[in-house]
Amino acid sequence: MASISAARLEKMFRMLPNVDASSIKGNLSAEENQINANIFAFYVSGKGGPTPIQNPFGRSVGEHLQITELTVTEEGASGRLEIEVTEDMCNVFGTMHGACGAYIIDHATIGTMVLYGRAAGFDGRGVSTSMNIHWHNPANLGDILAVFTESVHIDNRARTVRCEIRDKETRKLIITGTHSFLNAGAAAKL
Template sequence: MPAAEGLRRLQSFSRAPPPNDDISIVKTNLTQDSVRLLQNILAYHVASHPGSRVFGNEQGKGLKLVEASIRNRNGVLSGDESLDDLEATTVCELVVDQSMLNVHGTFAGACAAHIIDIATFSPLFALATVTGSDPSGFSTSMNLVWHAPAVLGSTLRFVGTSLSCKAKFATARCEVYDKEKGTLIVSATHVVAPVRGLAMRGAPTQVHKSRARL
């Protein structure tokens, strides 16, 4: 599937409901259309639609995109970059509620892994908004390190950063912080194998200058 078709697939997703229905709350250097697309992609992956019974929807539906940016790792954006010249960062926030706690009253490890899965895909999709490549795929590995517990009512910041986008694998990392205290809660690295025909393949996809204000 050509890159343009991959992007069209992402653009076909339904408009995101709250809390991802307002582009003005997102701190970004991307275009408004790119931010709106990112919000729609996020809502799709937490299955935010009426009557949803998809695994993790109850816990993930409050995940809110608050920051999204792309930069050239080597300096000023020229428009001739390959995917690996670019680094995307997204920040999503989530308030810990009762359904996310384990028997000890802290943020459950399984819930953390589920949200980190989405939060590490997020910067890869940010790249998609300016390159046209669709990074959709399946996880091959996810390494997580727990640093501190999070408790009921905590607002967590999931900072996702793209590391590498290759034809066979894409990699991103995530750090989860307590927003109020600044404490590192979890850190993770996630490796994804793009679905053949949807994602990055062949020659590196170049960024289009008009798609982002960097």
């Protein structure tokens, strides 16, 4: 796998269709929020951009994830997303399936690192090396979940992002997790 330069990624990202990013809060410009929302939409839906996969795994869930806040500092990045628990996210008992929680953590944490990479001028994509997930309470059909992410460690080779998923209304903790990955170029050299 060849590493893609930051300039080439930027060109690819600008080819993506626009999604509504007007309500995203944080410390980025409206233009940066728009680009980052478009990138996230591409990764979860396969829409737009140069990809042979038009219906990737989990698309129905990914398309319901809504970015509500993006923040970048010199040290890292953080984000907030929201999603309503729908029937296609649940097990037979009407609670969110464990694999769905892992999917949300995966995309939310990678999205945070892609966000930081764009701001810092590097390719923020990566190959997962570990994902630790702890379930604290069930999320029920119809619940609105708030997903919080924050970068923990970033260097030239490895990155770690933490994630917390809470019930938006009650603030009840649903899931916590950390996701570690290698940058795409370092992973290709293994």
